[in-house]
Amino acid sequence: MSWREKLRHVNWSLVLFINGLGLVSVTALVSAADGNIEPWAGRQAMRFMVSVVMMLTVAVVDIRFWMRGAYVLYAICLVLLVVVDAHGTVGMGAQRWIDLCFIQIQPSEIMKVALTLSLARYFHGRSLEEIAKPIYLILPIIIVLLPVGLVLKQPDLGTAMMLLMVSSTLFFLAGARLWQFSVVLVTSITLVPVTWPFLHDYQRKRILTFLHPETDPLGAGYHILQSKIALGSGGLFGKGFGKGTQSHLNFLPEKQTDFIFTMWAEEQGMVGGLALLFLYTIVIALSYTLALRSRNQFGRLLGLGLTTTFFLYVFSNAAMVMGLIPVVGIPLPLLSYGGTAMMTVMFGFGLLLSIDIHRDVQMSRHCPYLRDLFKTLS
Amino acid sequence: MHGDPDRTRVLSRRMMILGLGQVGLLGALIARLYSLQVLESDRYRLLSDENRFSTRLLAPPRGRILDRFGVPLAINIPNFVIQVISERAENMEKTLDTLTRLLPLTHQDCQRIRREIERRRSFVPVMVRENLSWEEMVRIQVNFPDLSGVVIEQGFTRFYPLYELGAHVLGYVAAVAEEDQTGDRLLELPGFRVGKAGTERLHDLALRGRGGTYTVEVNAVGRIVKEVDWHEGEAGSDVHLTLDVRLQQFAAERLGLESAAVVVMDIVTGEVFVLVSTPSFDPNRFSRGLSATEWKDLMAHPQAPLTNKAVAGQYAPGSTFKMIVALAALEAGVVTPEVRIHCFGSLSLGNARFHCWKSGGHGTMDLVLGLQHSCDVYFYEVARRVGIDRIAKMARRFGLGARLGFDLPGEQNGLVPERTWKMQVMKEPWQLGETLVAGIGQGFTLATPLQLCTMVARIANGRAQVRPRLSLAPVTKGVRRPEKFEPLGVQPKNIAVVRQGMYAVSNVPGGTAYRARLNQPGLVMSGKTGTSQVRRVTQRERASGVRKNQNLPWEQRDHALFVAYAPENAPRYAMVVIVEHGCSGSKAAAPVARDIMREVLKLDPARFSTAIVRSTNH
The missing domain is CATH 3.40.710.10 (DD-peptidase/beta-lactamase superfamily)
Known part of the structure; x- marks a missing residue:
C-alpha cells in the first residue's frame, strides 16, 4: 500500500472525534484566560494541529516498524529517565523535564507508550502456556519496574501508578493467571509499610488528606474542596462561558491543566460535563473496536494497552477533580494545556490508527534474540 | 491469526471483563457528577457565593448633637486605629511582640487580639488599639519595617467639645455590650459605639443612621476583584436640642x-x-473607653457625678x-x-x-x-x-x-x-x-x-x-x-x-x-x-x-x-x-x-x- 492508499484507510471518524476534543480544549482554554487567546488557547491549537499531522504520519508507518523499534524506544526512554534524574529541570516540585533547547520533553510521558509497545511485543511472542510459567514473567516485570522505579524517584506518584496499571492490564489481557496477580498483590501490600518512609512528605500528605479531607481544609484538601464547590455550584446548566467564578477568581488551582474538567463543568454545567464524558466514551469505544479488529496479538495488545492508558487518564483526572480519588496531578488527555502530554497521546492514537490500517499484516511471532535467550535458560 | 485461538479467546474474554469494569467506572463518574451538580448543587452554590462575595458594612457617621443655635455639642473627630491583618504578617507572633513593646498593651488586650485573629479569616483586620496618640503613631511609623501585617486606619471617635458641660444632657457613647445587640448588623462592627446615656441613648437610633453595605467580589486570597454592590447608608441625623x-x-x-x-x-x-x-x-472618657478603676471612682463619688x-x-x-x-x-x-x-x-x-x-x-x-x-x-x-x-x-x-x-x-x-x-x-x-x-x-x-x-x-x-x-x-x-x-x-x-x-x-x-x-x-x-x-x-x-x-x-x-x-x-x-x-x-x-x-x-x-x-x- 502506498501512503496515499493508507491515508484512505485511516479511520476518519476517530480522527473527527479527537478533533472534537481538541476543539473543546481550545474553547476551555480561551475561557481560562478570561476570553483571550493568550497565553494558552493559541499555543494549544498550534500544538494540536502539529500533533494531528504527527498522528497521521505515525498512522501510515508500517506497524511492524514500531514493533521492531519497541525495545529501542524503551531503552532510549530509560536512558532519558536516568538523565532527567541526574540533571533534569525542576518543575512542579519534581524533576520531570529534560531541556533540549528547542523543546522540553518529559521522558516519563513517552515511557508510557514505549512500555506499552515493549510489553505488547513481548507478549506477542509468548504462548498461553509460556505465560503460565513464572519464569516467562520475570523479564516483563523487570521491564515494568525499571521505569516505575525511576519515575517514583522523580517523584511522580501519578505517572508511576499509571505505568503500573497499564502494565497490569497488559499482563491480564495477555493471559497471566489470576494466582500470579494474587502473588504480586500480596507482595505489594506487604511492601507498603516498607516504602512509606521513602515517600515524600507531600505524597504522604496527599494520601492522608484523601483519607481524611476535613483535617486540612486550607492545605491539600483545599484543592479538592474548591473543585467540588466549583462543580456543584455549576449545577445542571452551568454558569456560562467565561463566568465560572471559582475558576476565574482563582479559588480553583491549575484551571488550565489538571482542573480543566472542573472549569468546563462549572461553566457548562452537568450537561456540558456529560457531553464531554460522552465524547471521551466514543473515542475510547472506537479505539477498542479498532484494537480488537486487529488480526495479530501485538496489534490487539498494543491497541488495548494504549486505549486503557487513555481511559485511565480520563477516569483518574475526572475522579480526582470530583473528589473520588486523591489529588495525583494527572492531566485530562487532550484537554489540559501542555505539550508533551498531548504529543504522547496523539502518538498513541497514531499507533492505534496504524494498527487499524495494518490489521491484516503478517507478523513474526518470535524475536530471534529472545528466542535464543529463552532456549539457553530452559 | 497465527494458530493460537486460545490466546485470542482469553484476550476477548478478559477484554469483556475489563470493558465492563470501565463502564462501571464511567457510571461512577456520572453518578458523582449528578450528585455534585444536581443533588447538592444548592449547597455548593452557597459555598461558592460565600467564597466569592464579601459584604462589608459601612458605618454611617453618627449624627451630631447641636444646641438651639447650632453650636455643636457632640461631633465626630478622626481617630487613628491600629489593626493587624494576619495574612499580611510574616510572623504574627513576632509582630505582636514588637507591638507590645511599642504600645501599652495589657495581657487581656493580647489575648483578645489572638482570639480574634484565630476566629476571623486571615485577611480580616483585627483591631489592636484605637485613639493612638501622636507619639504612638510616630513610634509605630518608625518601626514599620518590623511590623509586617500592621495597618493604621482612620476611624472616627465621638467628641464632646464642651467636655463636662452638658454631659448629663448629652450622655455618652460606649462599646456595644452583649445586651445591646438588637440584630442590627452595625452593632457587630468592631469598634462601633452606641449611646449609653442621655440624648445619645434616647436618640440613639436617629443618631446612628443606617449602615451601608459594600459587596465586593474577592478572589481566592481575599483581594478585591471588583465592586459588585454599593448601598450608601444613611448618615445619622443631627439632633437639635433646645439648650442654650x-x-x-x-x-x-x-x-x-x-x-x-x-x-x-x-x-x-x-x-x-x-x-x-x-x-x-467628661463624656469623652467614655468614648475613649473607661478603665475599671475610673468607672469605680465615678460610681463611688459621694456627689454622684453620673446621676442627672x-x-x-x-x-x-x-x-x-x-x-x-x-x-x-x-x-x-x-x-x-x-x-x-x-x-x-x-x-x-x-x-x-x-x-x-x-x-x-x-x-x-x-x-x-x-x-x-x-x-x-x-x-x-x-x-x-x-x-x-x-x-x-x-x-x-x-x-x-x-x-x-x-x-x-x-x-x-x-x-x-x-x-x-x-x-x-x-x-x-x-x-x-x-x-x-x-x-x-x-x-x-x-x-x-x-x-x-x-x-x-x-x-x-x-x-x-x-x-x-x-x-x-x-x-x-x-x-x-x-x-x-x-x-x-x-x-x-x-x-x-x-x-x-x-x-x-x-x-x-x-x-x-x-x-x-x-x-x-x-x-x-x-x-x-x-x-x-x-x-x-x-x-x-x-x-x-x-x-x-x-x-x-x-x-x-x-x-x-x-x-x-x-x-x-x-x-x-x-x-x-x-x-x-x-x-x-x-x-x-x-x-x-x-x-x-x-x-x-x-x-x-x-x-x-x-x-x-x-x-x-x-
Missing part, C-alpha cells in the same frame, strides 16, 4: 463646686434652655410646695386671700406640736404674707382645712408626682402622697399630722428639680399645662410651632394671688429672698425659697430635738431650693435651683437663681423660639 450653651455654661460656672441642679425653661413652649447637674463628668440630678434627683420640695397648697385651698374655696391666721411660732394638734421655722412666730398672716415670709404655721392651717387629697390633686395638675415624659432617660416619678396611696403602700391610715407636714412640702412628698421647674412654669403661664422638652420642635413652613398643651383649669384670680405672693418673696422687704432680688430696672423676678429637710434626718430630729444645720455633717444638712419666674410683668422663663445640702434656700439657692436669671434675661433665648431657626444640617 451660653446659659448652660454660665449656670455650670455659677454653681461651681456645689452638688446642685439648675433647670431653666420657657413657660410658653416648654423648651429647656438650661439643664445642669453638678458635679459633672435635674431629672433623677428626688427632693422634698419644702416651702416651694406652698403655692400648690395655696392654690388647692383657693380653688376649693376653703380660704380666701384675705383669711388671716395668727402664727405663734407653732401649732398644736392633739398632743403634737408643729413648729414654724421662725420660733418666735410671724404674727398675723394672710395668704400673700404667708408666702412672702414662708410662714409654716399659716400653711399647716391651710393644709388642715383643704385636706391632703385636694392638695395631691392640685400637685398633679402642676406636674408633680409623675414623670413628665421628658426627653431624657432616667426621669423619676417624684411622689405626691394621699390617703389611698398610704393605705396601699404602708397599709396604715392617713394621719392628719401628715397633712400638716405635707402642707410645707415635707414628709412623703418628693419632686425632681424638673418637676418643680414645670410647676413654676405652669404657675407663671397660668393657662396651660406646659411640658418641658429638650429637642427642638420641627420647623414647618419656616416656623417652629409651639406644642399645644392641655388647659391648666385654675382660676386666673387665684393664680394672680399666688404670683403676688411670689412677687413679694423676692421684691418686698421681709420676703425670704428679698436680699437676692434681681436688682435690675424693668426686670422683676418672682420666686419662692425652699429648705428641704433630708428625710431620714427629719425623723431623727423629731425624736431628739432641733439641731443646727451647720453642726451636721454635709450629707445630713438641708437642701436649699429656689424656684422663680421672670419677668414678672410678662413671664417667659421658669427656673429651679437646688443646692444639695446647701442649708438654706434663701442663702444658698436664691442668689444663684438671681444671677442665672439675670443672664437669661440678658440673652433672652426665647426670642428665637417661634422665629425661624436656620437649620445647620451639613
